[in-house]
């Protein structure tokens with residue numbers, strides 16, 4: 001890529017290169033199944049601070065046969081806080097959600113007294129699911145022509161909701177052209193995106209995912225909004241899915257957190273080195289554990305597990321993965337061919353084992369309790385995913401191995 005997809009600057013430098021990676025949602029049916037790999041390299045814009053995938057996979061190719069993973073699969077405990085923010089800031093009750101998925105958020109909006117409600121969603125199955133809940137959904141890609149058409153039919157909206165969307169967009173300015181058409185003059189633009197800040201600081205590569213072509217932190221998001229004429233009114237951060245930033249913004253001059261570009265570039269500039277350092281440590285701890293006779297099981301086989309195992313080169317160090325999502329059980333992880341089994345399998349472990357958690361932190365309590373309940377052999381559980389302190393987690397396992405080796 002030659003120009004930044006947020007600000008069109010040509011001032012781009014290398015951020016991190018994960019090398020050739022498989023598509024995380026494309027599980028193998030056979031362990032040795034051939035699969036396509038795609039370069040996953042990130043560049044950093046030195047003018048607006050956005051870290052972005054250099055060569056995004058063509059969406060037609062990426063989302064081909066992709067008809068699962070709806071929002072309902074993930075509990076979203078922060079939704080109530082998000083509604084409270086919208087209620088405090090929005091001038092009225094009409095709401096449009098761009099990328100409404102299976103309708104989870106709009107159904108909650110209806111319960112909270114918002115309406116009229118409308119969703120826009122390009123995925124057909126997600127649309128059908130949302131419509132079966134009685135929601136009104138436009139099953140199309142958002143374009144300025146569609147936006148103008150919707151405004152003619154419904155008027156402008158008091159709130160435009162854009163959750164977990166900006167990180168997927170190849171054309172950010174084009175998107176804001178649509179938002180500008182759709183939003184009432186005093187209306188609230190509500191945005192939530194994954195926050196890569198903690199991962200960047202700790203050297204956790206797993207918040208990188210081929211589906212997320214743009215990587216935001218709070219100041220990068222707020223300065224991006226300012227670029228398109230929006231001032232942040234409120235902002236919050238939730239420990240959901242690796243970290244989520246939510247902001248309510250209104251047209252006007254920016255008064256949110258200004259981006260300290262130099263500081264951000266300094267943190268981002270160390271990211272690749274930190275990832276390498278963490279991966280080296282993780283690999284060395286797992287090798288030591290294997291030598292000491294421990295089994296090694298990965299808990300979770302989703303996109304973050306895919307990045308962890310492939311970019312961290314863990315293929316030969318993990319016996320198998322367990323995952324509670326039925327659709328993944330009996331299949332093999334992309335890139336590594338690590339078999340995926342139901343968690344009940346943990347009861348079969350006869351030797352002490354390490355259980356490396358590759359689930360988002362909000363699921364850890366539940367998953368840890370499950371491992372404790374199922375395992376009959378001693379299980380040592382630690383997490384490989386931020387925003388938890390992944391280095392402190394490794395320290396804990398290291399100390400355990402030191403004790404094992406002590407005479």
Ligand SMILES: [Zn+2]
Pocket residue numbers: 004005006007008009045046047048049050
């Ligand atoms: Zn830029």
